[in-house]
Amino acid sequence: MARFYDTILAQYIKNPGQRWLWLDTLADKEFNYTMISYDDITSKKTLKFEEVELTEAAIYSGEDVYMTYEIYKHQQQNPYITQELKKWWILESIEFPLMYVLSDMEMHGIKIQRDQLKWLWMRLEAALSDLEKDIYSLAWEIFNINSPKQVWEVLFEKLWYPTAKKTKTGFSVNSEVLDNLAKSYPIASKIVQFRHYSKLRSTYVEWLLNVTSNDNRIHTSYNQIIASTWRLSSTNPNLQNIPTWDDVAGEIRSAFIADSPWDLLVAFDYSQVEVRLLAIMSKDENLLKAFKEGRDIHQVTWEFIFKTSNITSTQRKVAKAVNFWVIYWISPFWLTKMIDISQKEAREYIDAFYENYPRVREFYDATIQECKKKSYVETLFWRRRYIPAINDKNKMIASWAEREAINMPIQWSSADIIKIAMIQISAMLKDWNYKSTMLLQVHDELVFNIVPNEYDELIIKIPKIMESILPEAPIELKVDSGEWKNWKECK
DNA sequence: TAGGATTGCAA
DNA sequence: TATTGCAATCCTA
Numbered sequence: 084m085a086r087f088y089d090t091i092l093a094q095y096i097k098n099p100g101q102r103w104l105w106l107d108t109l110a111d112k113e114f115n116y117t118m119i120s121y122d123d124i125t126s127k128k129t130l131k132f133e134e135v136e137l138t139e140a141a142i143y144s145g146e147d148v149y150m151t152y153e154i155y156k157h158q159q160q161n162p163y164i165t166q167e168l169k170k171w172w173i174l175e176s177i178e179f180p181l182m183y184v185l186s187d188m189e190m191h192g193i194k195i196q197r198d199q200l201k202w203l204w205m206r207l208e209a210a211l212s213d214l215e216k217d218i219y220s221l222a223w224e225i226f227n228i229n230s231p232k233q234v235w236e237v238l239f240e241k242l243w244y245p246t247a248k249k250t251k252t253g254f255s256v257n258s259e260v261l262d263n264l265a266k267s268y269p270i271a272s273k274i275v276q277f278r279h280y281s282k283l284r285s286t287y288v289e290w291l292l293n294v295t296s297n298d299n300r301i302h303t304s305y306n307q308i309i310a311s312t313w314r315l316s317s318t319n320p321n322l323q324n325i326p327t328w329d330d331v332a333g334e335i336r337s338a339f340i341a342d343s344p345w346d347l348l349v350a351f352d353y354s355q356v357e358v359r360l361l362a363i364m365s366k367d368e369n370l371l372k373a374f375k376e377g378r379d380i381h382q383v384t385w386e387f388i389f390k391t392s393n394i395t396s397t398q399r400k401v402a403k404a405v406n407f408w409v410i411y412w413i414s415p416f417w418l419t420k421m422i423d424i425s426q427k428e429a430r431e432y433i434d435a436f437y438e439n440y441p442r443v444r445e446f447y448d449a450t451i452q453e454c455k456k457k458s459y460v461e462t463l464f465w466r467r468r469y470i471p472a473i474n475d476k477n478k479m480i481a482s483w484a485e486r487e488a489i490n491m492p493i494q495w496s497s498a499d500i501i502k503i504a505m506i507q508i509s510a511m512l513k514d515w516n517y518k519s520t521m522l523l524q525v526h527d528e529l530v531f532n533i534v535p536n537e538y539d540e541l542i543i544k545i546p547k548i549m550e551s552i553l554p555e556a557p558i559e560l561k562v563d564s565g566e567w568k569n570w571k572e573c574k
Numbered sequence: 575t576a577g578g579a580t581t582g583c584a585a
Numbered sequence: 586t587a588t589t590g591c592a593a594t595c596c597t598a
Contacts, residue, residue: 227594227595229593229594229595230594230595230596231579231580231581231594231595232580232595232596233595250579250580251578251579251580252579252580252596255580255581256580256581257580257581257582258581258582278581278582279582281593281594282581282582282583282593283583285592285593285594286582286583286591286592286593287583290592290593306590309589309590310589310590311588311589312588312589312590314585314589314590315590316589316590316591317590317591318590318591318592319591320591320592321583321584321590321591321592322584323583323584323585323590323591324582324583324584324585324590324591324592325583325584326583326584327583327584332583407587408587410587411587411588412587413586413587413588414586414587415586416586417586417587420586486587486588487588490587490588491588494588494589525584525585526584526585526589526590527585528585
């Protein structure tokens with residue numbers, strides 16, 4: 084429970100720089116007191132918390148709670164705090180109720196097929212040792228493939244392959260560089276493959292096995308106050324970056340299973356929340372119309388730009404990238420990296436986008452103007468972000484700040500939307516005495532364990548709640564769902 | 575042994 | 586030359 088008090092406290096003592104002050108930092112600052120750290124009691128995470136000796140664990144937790152209360156009392160007398168409490172609504176309606184939802188999810192956990200992971204580990208091991216041999220013979224040398232330094236020494240100083248990018252300490256050998264090299268030199272693609280498998284083995288397979296409790300379940304920790312965007316973050320393990328894409332990586336997801344053989348794992352994910360939010364907030368008629376008609380937004384963009392409804396999958400990719408650009412306000416340069424077009428073309432696409440969605444441009448301009456005046460921007464749910472840099476004399480800094488001002492209302496609003504949905508769904512499940520439970524949240528996706536006889540009702544009710552979080556909005560949000568035995572097939 | 579640097583996974 | 590995270594490994598100080 085101590086962590087929940089941490090959370091509450093941090094809400095009170097947010098500092099002007101938008102970063103949270105940690106309990107141990109505060110204890111040190113206000114009382115010159117050094118708190119026991121999590122690393123201390125778990126011998127640097129070699130022990131799980133449940134394995135820590137009870138007395139030690141109790142002292143650690145007790146200190147957390149005690150210090151939280153001491154600092155709370157201390158901070159209450161600080162007039163600066165009261166100013167920060169203007170937006171009570173966010174705390175009362177979102178963050179506090181969410182704490183209880185998250186604690187239920189953490190304690191319930193998600194079931195893991197240990198054997199599946201062990202089997203995968205063995206296969207990765209075999210593949211890795213094969214690759215290792217191949218690489219050594221191609222390099223005429225034995226070296227540590229996991230060491231970037233040794234890799235570039237072999238590639239660039241021994242074999243004299245062309246270098247691409249420099250880093251602080253030497254040459255870059257990341258997958259982008261290696262992929263280019265791979266066109267001429269087979270060793271590069273072997274190294275990429277080796278790294279990929281090695282990553283899966285250590286960061287995912289081994290780490291997941293390590294944090295699986297005796298009940299064969301993984302109990303992650305959700306943090307409400309880490310991300311500056313108010314999104315959740317997940318640790319021990321991080322279940323928000325489990326690989327999705329290739330076949331081997333997909334097997335990691337398939338190790339996540341429902342509570343019992345007859346239950347189902349069901350995932351509900353918001354589709355294109357950011358673009359929909361952009362439509363809602365900018366009130367652009369064309370964008371809204373496209374969503375009202377249920378059209379594929381990327382195709383609509385393409386039609387606007389090129390006045391034709393024939394669209395190939397490559398062209399859809401271009402349109403998608405353009406939509407992406409507009410939301411994140413990335414540079415034409417970056418756009419050319421993502422899709423194979425020239426900077427000039429990128430610029431044309433973007434101009435065409437604004438021409439056809441004129442209110443988007445207006446919305447952005449208005450946001451920037453308002454931010455310049457007030458030096459902060461606000462989300463749909465009145466969260467504020469101060470961006471004083473927007474009035475900086477340095478043009479680079481100012482334009483960076485402008486991008487921040489554009490991104491923030493959309494990104495931060497989508498974090499709140501799913502939080503509110505979680506609270507409402509959790510209340511609904513409780514009110515109706517459903518046995519099904521919410522298991523995971525991955526930014527725009529919720530994963531549930533659904534009991535068979537509740538399936539028909541919940542498959543309707545849950546998306547319904549998620550879609551109607553913004554009752555006043557001209558369009559609804561949209562939720563896709565997938566129901567299968569394991570998480571892999573939920574896509 | 576602590577922590578920076580590099581790398582790579584997700585949304 | 587987009588953002589936010591978590592975590593692994595190597596290697597220097």
